[in-house]
Amino acid sequence: MILSIESSCDDSSISITEIETKKLIYHKKISQELEHSKYGGVVPELASRLHAIALPAILEECKPWFDQLKAIAVTNEPGLAVTLIEGVTMAKALSIALNIPVLPINHLKGHIYSLFIEKEAVFPLTILLVSGGHTQVIEVTSHKDMTTVATTMDDSYGESFDKVAKMMGLGYPGGPLIEKLAHAGDASHFIFTVPLWQSPLIAFSYSGLKNQVRLAVEANNPIDYPDIAYAFQKTATDHLIQKLKKYFKSRKPHRFAIVGGASANLYLRGEIEKLLSTYNTALLLAPLEFCADNAAMIGRCAVEEFIRGNHLAYNDITVNPRCKL
Ligand code: KG4
């Protein structure tokens, strides 16, 4: 079995995965959403201190499996430096105490494996990764071959929901709050310009849209916020769809998946389904409980790393906050 630790942002999570069967034996996550909510976003130092309390409390429950562990997996990149270090320090301590190696796991690769928890992986796959930190299109042909073909020039899809929620004083995380508010909204009252709609670039940008929304929020009353939320969610999603359509002109997707925290957005899922139906392409999604950060996806990815012998001694593990895929 592999014990896996995730602490790249504001979720403290540990899982235990059986290597041969890929079965998820244990999984627990403690989210810090309430603690960060009053600040309208994650406060890194606070997150780090909360991990230092939550991770040992979860680990206590994992003790019955300690003698069956073959490795400790840990998210070591990318993420917040001060929170990654909490998980990595725990992984190193366990590695020394149990005399087993460490498997360093890339968080983005982990999100891709959220699709394959307790399942065999299937490739090739075109992936839209939409999280708080990333908005990317990734071509995956095997566990080793993952190429980012489009990325954001500034903010991410998920982060723009967080910022709009903050402008409206709704709290954090903004994704589910804005999605809920948009249900009560009307399509016709506000129209925002789709980012980069005239640009030939296959890339994403959310800073301009955020500014359009800020001006609308400042100029209107809270009674109009549902309509603004609706128009924002529609425009943010139309932008993804427009660029994907452009990309598919040169490369029709064989299989497509959406991963990351914002892949829980039902409006986005619906629009992607509509787009893919014109290409007759299958859509893969992770169960809703594994869309946002969790250690189950890290454990599933860790099984692949373990099989390939990619483990390291504890003193060779480094934290790489800015690393990409
Ligand atoms: O993958 P994740 O849990 O953490 C990162 O790796 O960043 O993603 C968190 C992000 C947050 O920005 C959150 O607002 C967004 O995912 N999110 C959503 C929804 N649920 C979560 N965005 C839009 N709609 C949602 N329903």
Ligand code: ZN
């Ligand atoms: Zn994530």
